[in-house]
Amino acid sequence: MSIRFTDVFYTYNPKTPLEHQALKGINLEIVEGSFVAIVGRTGCGKSTMVQHINALLHPTSGVVTVDDFQNVPEKKKRSKNTKELRQKVGLVFQFPEYQLFEETVEKDVAFGPKNFGKTEEEAMEAAHKALLEVGLGEEFFKRSPFELSGGEKRRAAIAGVLAIGPQYLVVDEPTAGLDPLGSKEMMALFQKVHEAGATIILVTHDMALVKRYCDKVIVVDDGTIAKVTTPDEFFLEDIEKYSLDSPELYKLARFCIAHGADFDMKSIHGVTAFSEAIAKWKGVKHE
Amino acid sequence: MNPVLQIEDLSFAYLDDKNVLNHVSLSIEPGQYATLIGHNGSGKSTLSKLIMGLMSGYDGKIFLFGEEVNRKNLRSLTSKVGIVFQNPDNQFVGSTVADDIAFGLENSCVKREEMEAIIQEVACDVGMEKFLSHEPASLSGGQKQRVAIAGVLAMNPSLVIFDEATAMLDPRGKKEIRALIQKMRTKNPDLAILSITHDIEEAAASDRVFVLEKGSILFAGSPHEVFCHYEELVNARLDIPFAVKMCRALRNQGMHVPENITTVEALEEFLCQ
Amino acid sequence: MNNFTLGKYVPYNSFLHRMDPRVKLAMTVCLMVCVFLAYSTWSMTFLVGGILFILAVILLRCTHMGIKDVLKSLRSLWFMLFFLMIIYIVVPRQTHTLPIAWEVGAWVVYWDSFADAGKIMLRLITMMTITMTLTASTKPLDLTYALEWYMTPLKPLHFPAAEIAMTISIALRFIPTLLDDTSRVMKAQASRGVDMEHGKLMQKITGITSLIIPLFVSSFMRSEELANAMECRGYDPTAKRTRYRRLKARFSDFVFLIVANALLAGCIYMCVTSFDVFALFGVTAL
Numbered sequence: 040m041s042i043r044f045t046d047v048f049y050t051y052n053p054k055t056p057l058e059h060q061a062l063k064g065i066n067l068e069i070v071e072g073s074f075v076a077i078v079g080r081t082g083c084g085k086s087t088m089v090q091h092i093n094a095l096l097h098p099t100s101g102v103v104t105v106d107d108f109q110n111v112p113e114k115k116k117r118s119k120n121t122k123e124l125r126q127k128v129g130l131v132f133q134f135p136e137y138q139l140f141e142e143t144v145e146k147d148v149a150f151g152p153k154n155f156g157k158t159e160e161e162a163m164e165a166a167h168k169a170l171l172e173v174g175l176g177e178e179f180f181k182r183s184p185f186e187l188s189g190g191e192k193r194r195a196a197i198a199g200v201l202a203i204g205p206q207y208l209v210v211d212e213p214t215a216g217l218d219p220l221g222s223k224e225m226m227a228l229f230q231k232v233h234e235a236g237a238t239i240i241l242v243t244h245d246m247a248l249v250k251r252y253c254d255k256v257i258v259v260d261d262g263t264i265a266k267v268t269t270p271d272e273f274f275l276e277d278i279e280k281y282s283l284d285s286p287e288l289y290k291l292a293r294f295c296i297a298h299g300a301d302f303d304m305k306s307i308h309g310v311t312a313f314s315e316a317i318a319k320w321k322g323v324k325h326e
Numbered sequence: 327m328n329p330v331l332q333i334e335d336l337s338f339a340y341l342d343d344k345n346v347l348n349h350v351s352l353s354i355e356p357g358q359y360a361t362l363i364g365h366n367g368s369g370k371s372t373l374s375k376l377i378m379g380l381m382s383g384y385d386g387k388i389f390l391f392g393e394e395v396n397r398k399n400l401r402s403l404t405s406k407v408g409i410v411f412q413n414p415d416n417q418f419v420g421s422t423v424a425d426d427i428a429f430g431l432e433n434s435c436v437k438r439e440e441m442e443a444i445i446q447e448v449a450c451d452v453g454m455e456k457f458l459s460h461e462p463a464s465l466s467g468g469q470k471q472r473v474a475i476a477g478v479l480a481m482n483p484s485l486v487i488f489d490e491a492t493a494m495l496d497p498r499g500k501k502e503i504r505a506l507i508q509k510m511r512t513k514n515p516d517l518a519i520l521s522i523t524h525d526i527e528e529a530a531a532s533d534r535v536f537v538l539e540k541g542s543i544l545f546a547g548s549p550h551e552v553f554c555h556y557e558e559l560v561n562a563r564l565d566i567p568f569a570v571k572m573c574r575a576l577r578n579q580g581m582h583v584p585e586n587i588t589t590v591e592a593l594e595e596f597l598c599q
Numbered sequence: 600m601n602n603f604t605l606g607k608y609v610p611y612n613s614f615l616h617r618m619d620p621r622v623k624l625a626m627t628v629c630l631m632v633c634v635f636l637a638y639s640t641w642s643m644t645f646l647v648g649g650i651l652f653i654l655a656v657i658l659l660r661c662t663h664m665g666i667k668d669v670l671k672s673l674r675s676l677w678f679m680l681f682f683l684m685i686i687y688i689v690v691p692r693q694t695h696t697l698p699i700a701w702e703v704g705a706w707v708v709y710w711d712s713f714a715d716a717g718k719i720m721l722r723l724i725t726m727m728t729i730t731m732t733l734t735a736s737t738k739p740l741d742l743t744y745a746l747e748w749y750m751t752p753l754k755p756l757h758f759p760a761a762e763i764a765m766t767i768s769i770a771l772r773f774i775p776t777l778l779d780d781t782s783r784v785m786k787a788q789a790s791r792g793v794d795m796e797h798g799k800l801m802q803k804i805t806g807i808t809s810l811i812i813p814l815f816v817s818s819f820m821r822s823e824e825l826a827n828a829m830e831c832r833g834y835d836p837t838a839k840r841t842r843y844r845r846l847k848a849r850f851s852d853f854v855f856l857i858v859a860n861a862l863l864a865g866c867i868y869m870c871v872t873s874f875d876v877f878a879l880f881g882v883t884a885l
Contacts, residue, residue, distance in 0.1 A: 081466065081496045095786050122792060130790040137780070138787040140812035150809065154792025154802070185816065190366050199791060216493050218365040218524045220563035244497050284497045287568040287590055294594050314575035317597070321581065378831050401833070409831050416821050417828035421740050421772045428843035433833035435841050445843075463775035477832065 042069040047101035061087040063262035079259035080282035093128040129205030136192035139184040169202035328392030329353040336386035348541040361529040364538030365563035408478030412490040414470035424458040448476040468499025488521040530567035530588040549588040615736035619848040620745035626859040633866040639873035655728040662735040
């Protein structure tokens with residue numbers, strides 16, 4: 040079971056002066072159980088792509104399949120069980136804290152499950168479980184979501200999607216605006232969700248996250264898939280051409296190589312390994 | 327010469343909550359590029375609002391340009407301070423770029439005949455001269471922040487505060503703003519800058535770093551003085567600049583790396599020798 | 600939302616687009632008054648009404664507004680006009696100047712009823728065409744400035760003309776931003792299972808609540824941050840401010856204004872003196 044894009048094209052505002060072709064022939068497969076990163080500069084079509092996965096958008100041409108759901112241009116030929124799809128594919132937008140609206144945090148998190156047919160008790164149970172998963176304890180349940188701090192709000196919003204129990208979780212820039220520790224905690228949460236069996240699709244600009252957590256990188260450039268590879272392979276090359284910023288580690292390594300160092304880039308995966316390589320290059324004996 | 331900003335023993339609490347700021351003291355000299363780093367909720371944004379007089383009811387003293395700020399002189403003193411906020415949309419007042427830059431000029435009763443030249447100049451300074459008739463809806467986050475900076479520069483400030491101005495931007499936007507700050511400093515060496523941020527690489531490249539933790543100043547000093555306190559900084563939910571991490575690792579390998587390297591550029595220079 | 604073209608600005612560079620918005624506003628008022636004046640006979644009413652309608656249509660075409668957009672806006676009007684026609688025909692008239700249209704027992708319908716309905720239709724369509732011409736050729740912000748200018752005599756009476764203009768211009772500037780917010784919230788809630796097409800009424804109500812509350816909250820937050828930013832930039836609504844944008848009326852604008860006033864004067868004359876052009880030519884009018 041997987042997500043598959045076949046020759047997908049998408050045009051915003053067709054036949055108007057604002058016409059814009061966002062997707063120009065996407066062919067892609069995301070296998071169940073993977074932790075994938077979708078990267079590319081702002082405006083390359085990443086958000087447009089992921090909105091096809093849960094049928095918020097329908098292709099102008101081509102097919103997007105999610106397990107057995109067919110998302111096609113013609114309404115008649117499209118699969119009808121959109122609700123089931125949206126339960127399977129959880130989509131967390133950037134700055135999700137803006138979607139909070141209920142009187143209490145637990146009610147807001149229970150909103151999703153209730154929409155998908157759970158009873159009041161089942162929804163509450165799922166909400167409590169999700170809130171504990173994101174690190175919001177019982178003292179938060181009955182509070183108003185608008186009283187929470189920015190980071191707490193974000194966690195509550197994500198709990199709202201996790202409570203639905205999706206098999207595929209798409210997250211768009213989940214660490215935007217968070218401090219370094221907040222970022223780490225957020226990614227640890229997604230790692231836990233991944234280990235529990237979900238497929239994680241991370242849309243991000245942060246190459247450090249891609250290096251640390253993902254097993255596959257999909258590079259989108261101007262509406263097409265420029266590359267599908269592993270993070271290790273990806274950072275070996277100069278990714279500036281995709282308007283992306285290499286992690287500092289790789290930039291420095293390339294700088295050293297340009298100045299005569301002879302590193303095996305594949306062996307440089309962390310600060311310690313890199314420092315060993317530099318020490319060897321500079322002929323320093325470890326005391 | 328007087329410091330542009332001097333804060334003495336500042337404490338502040340929202341209504342009946344516990345203190346958001348606890349006996350904070352800091353000062354910024356003319357021409358200095360200072361960064362204030364701290365985790366979310368450390369009190370950073372409250373500080374900028376207090377400096378600009380958006381909130382009152384604090385204990386302690388705030389001095390701007392050598393004068394203690396009070397109700398009477400607040401307006402005239404803060405007119406020399408520009409502030410760029412976090413959300414690019416929520417500080418864009420005008421219907422077009424030119425209108426927004428003109429907003430501050432209108433408020434200061436600048437003569438209409440003089441406005442056009444000022445708007446052209448600052449728009450060129452920030453690289454938005456081709457966008458003067460553009461509406462905000464057609465601009466990216468980075469472009470909107472550049473317009474905000476232009477609006478600030480039009481008022482010829484002596485201190486510019488960046489209140490997490492790059493937090494909502496993509497990496498490209500962040501780069502644009504950082505480059506613009508350097509350009510501003512080159513054009514006006516007396517301009518003091520206070521950047522409130524949790525971008526640790528930005529702090530590593532500044533002149534002076536203040537670390538705020540739970541409302542108090544944990545460390546204050548030059549970047550290399552501050553970043554040698556690895557464990558405390560990590561406990562304060564902050565990260566360490568990459569160059570500092572590398573230097574530490576290299577010292578563990580037996581290399582003699584100078585103490586004051588905090589940026590990648592400086593590290594590159596050292597490795598080239 | 601995108602199909603609502605009654606108030607839509609058409610970006611083009613016609614003479615109407617270049618005209619000073621204050622003059623356009625004054626001309627609109629002049630024309631509207633002309634349309635609603637009462638003339639001596641039915642023939643005069645329809646003659647003047649027809650001429651004004653053709654004039655309005657010519658002006659509308661000058662703004663390069665598409666015919667399709669015009670028809671779309673009028674679509675909502677047809678039903679109302681049809682309904683009006685029915686009422687006029689069914690309700691019995693006291694007076695009449697035209698002969699009987701038909702007689703069915705005690706129910707007498709005169710041609711006056713049709714003429715009345717026709718007059719109303721013509722007036723409404725002309726009025727809509729004039730309004731569409733104004734909004735198609737004038738940016739909402741320019742209209743705001745024009746209104747502000749007209750309100751300046753009220754300033755000594757402490758009427759907050761400048762603040763109102765500032766409020767409107769900020770509201771206009773934020774429309775695209777708020778539309779983006781709306782779209783985002785709708786998509787986020789749809790991803791959480793909100794379905795506005797199917798489901799029980801209660802669910803639909805909760806669905807709407809899940810859209811409205813976040814929008815309200817984010818709008819309030821935006822306005823607070825904006826107010827802070829404006830204050831930091833020295834904005835004081837009560838203090839004196841200079842203005843960057845200035846409306847400049849040119850000679851051609853004055854010419855058009857004079858022509859519109861002449862037209863208005865002519866129509867007022869015809870109305871007051873019950874002028875009948877047909878009588879001049881010795882034709883018996885209706």
